[in-house]
Amino acid sequence: MNPLKYMVAGTFALLLMTDSWAQRRTDPEAEAEMYNSVSSVGVTTNTNSGILGGFVYRHSKALPTLLMGKHQFRYLALELVNVKHPKELPSQNFITGSRFTYGKQNYLFVIRPEYGREVMFFNRHSDEGISISGIVAAGPSIGLEKPYIIQFQSRPGVIVSEPYDPARHAQTELIVGSGSFFQGFDKTSLVPGLHLKTALSFELSAFRDNMTGLEIGFLAEAFSRKIIIMPFAQNRSFFTSGYVTLYFGNKKQ
Structure with a gap:
């Protein structure tokens, strides 16, 4: 099954479970947890990456006004992710x-500063439950198009590390292996862009002021030009992906 289908199915299952729990809870003295801000860091994976897609910093701060009767927060985030070609x-x-x-001719790394709103749909209580909130955020995308370095046998007995060139390195048997990841950063090109994401955030557990959660969502991203990752395949300037972020953080009252 497609990984994105797993994420969508899991999201709806958690929503149904939480909605059922919220309807059954009738104790008027139960007080929901309230907090002014939460900061967290996490690891993320998405449908355009490997198992480890990147790293995320998130910060939510409570706003004084309600949105359709729901508590809302200012949402800030900073992501660093690796985008691969299928x-x-x-x-x-x-x-x-x-x-x-x-x-492979280039890596694509993306730095994504984000600003948006987080609206709390269901709030956890001090002893049980799951907090669920919706997130809409957008921001610039800073694409880093870094050359992919290979080790190439330029002549018998001589091996050089250099950026992959489809014209020069057509003889596969002369490619000895990949070069050091840290080579080629001086030849990195910046490609600006924009992105928009929507997500559901699930706070799964909390111990005092510490918390653990999942952010599951969809992201669309457009760059100012095509990103050449694989020169012999179709390359794009517009990307979409489903993603899951596991985050850990702490709350402040």
């Missing part, structure tokens, strides 16, 4: 055993 497949040099991704 055609990327690892290869291996059978002589040296080194691995590399044939046909």
Whole structure:
């Protein structure tokens, strides 16, 4: 099954469970947890990345006004993610055993500052339950198009590390392996863009002022030009993805 379908199914299941719990709870003396701000850090994965897609910092601050009778928060976040091309497949040099991704010309890393609103749909109580809130946020996307470095046998006995060039490195058997990840940053190109995301945030547990949660959502992103990740495949300037972020943080009353 498509990973995005798993995320959507899980989201609806959690919503149904929480809605049922909220309807059954009738104790008028039960007080919901209230807080002024929450800061958290997390790891994220998405449908355009591997298992580890990147890292996120989130901060929500309570606002004095309600939105349709619901508590709302100012939502700020900063993400650093790696975007992969769906055609990327690892290869291996059978002589040296080194691995590399044939046909990959550039990495794409994206820095995403975000500003938006978080609206609390269901609030947890001090002893049980799940807090659920909706998030809408947008901001600039700073694309970092970094060359993919390979080790190439330029002539017998001579191996050089250089950016992959589809014209120069057409002979696969002469590619010994991938170069150091830290090489090539001096040749990185900046590609500006914009992004918009919508999400549901689930606070799953809390111990005193500490908390753990999931953010599950959808993101659309557009850059000013096509990002050349794989020169022999279709490259895009517009990306969409589903994502899941596991975050840990603390609250302040």
